[in-house]
Amino acid sequence: MTPLLRQVLSQIDGPDPRVNELVSALVKHLHAFVEEVRPTDEEWLAGIDFLIETGKMCTPDRNEFILLSDMLGLTSAVDEVNNEGPEGMTPSSVEGPFHSPAPEREAGAWISTGPERERGVATVVHGRVLDCDGTPLAGALVDVWQASDLGLYDTQDDAQDPGNLRGLFTTDAEGRYAFRTIRPSSYPVPTDGTAGRLLRAVGRHPMRPAHLHYRVTAGGHRPLTTHVFLAGDPYLESDAAYAVKQELVIEPRPRTDGWEMDGPYEEIEFDLRLVPLGWKDGR
Ligand SMILES: [Fe+2]
Structure with a gap:
């Protein structure tokens, strides 16, 4: 340890x-x-300027620091x-920067109500919320959000x-x-800020x-924030946010009947599967 650090x-x-x-x-890690x-000196100042610029990119709808944190793993x-x-627990994954309050909807409702519904692949998403031991959890709140077939969230797209x-x-x-929806697309994270500059700089x-x-x-359980990824996506191995876990990759099944849809879907x-509050692994 240097005298200065001490x-x-x-x-x-x-x-x-x-x-x-x-x-x-x-302090130890920075030193x-x-x-x-x-x-x-120039590199140190460039680092300071980078952080200043990152702060200036932040608005109520955009947090460049979180994006930077995501991009660095x-x-x-x-x-x-x-x-x-x-x-047996479902693995968690990062929240990402695009969550915002969602409208309450009836079971089975369409969450796609914009122009993407005419273009996208119709998709039914369903399942159960359970305790890790398989007990169903009634009255759990399931908050979902996704990008369109063009890879844009409502907050990024005037058409939505x-x-x-x-x-x-x-x-x-x-x-x-x-719920009913359309298949989401892979998408680039915003690259017009410092996170984008960093990605380009390191290739x-x-x-x-x-x-x-x-x-x-759900009552009595640790809240779970996670993703579902679609099998076959070319970016599963190189997610810019490093959020993929194998248990979260699902293969969509082609269907023609069963959910009262107008065509193939x-x-x-x-x-x-949620973890009970107070869970201890005995270590
Ligand atoms: Fe996302």
Whole structure:
């Protein structure tokens, strides 16, 4: 440890021990970074400017810091350490930057009410919300949101009304939920800000594989934020947000009957198993 680092650490002595721990560790890692890469004055200033620019990109509808965190795998790393659970649980995944309040909808309703419904592949999505032991969870809230067949969320697309491709559903006595929609497309994350600059600088593509987002809450259980990914997507192996987990990849089934649809459609069946509050793994 350098005398300088020792001096900085010795002065960290606030009232909250956890804050002291977090700041001390951050300082240690930042100093180790400087030791390792020996940045020039210009490089250090460029880093500061990058953070300033990132802050300036942030609005109530856009958080460039979260996008940056997603692109560096940091969000997935934090998700990983906070969502351990028993065997059988549905893995969590990152929330991403596009959640907004969804309209409440009846079981089986269409969440696609815009022009994409004429173009997209009709899809029925259904499943159950369960405890990890398989007990159905009635009255659970299932909040879903997705991009269109063009890869755009309602908040990014003037052709979509607010709340399009979003829905809030309540599970029935058997824990079931269902909705009708169109198949989402893979999409690039916004690349007009600092996150995009970083991706270009290190030679990475900005694509996320096609997915639906879920946030599920049920009494007595840990809320679950996760994704469903569509099998066969070319970006499953290189998701720009590092959010793919094999258990979350589902193969849509081609169907022609069973859900009172007007023509051929695809069916996605996805059960969500929540972890009881207070779960301990015995370690
Ligand atoms: Fe998304």
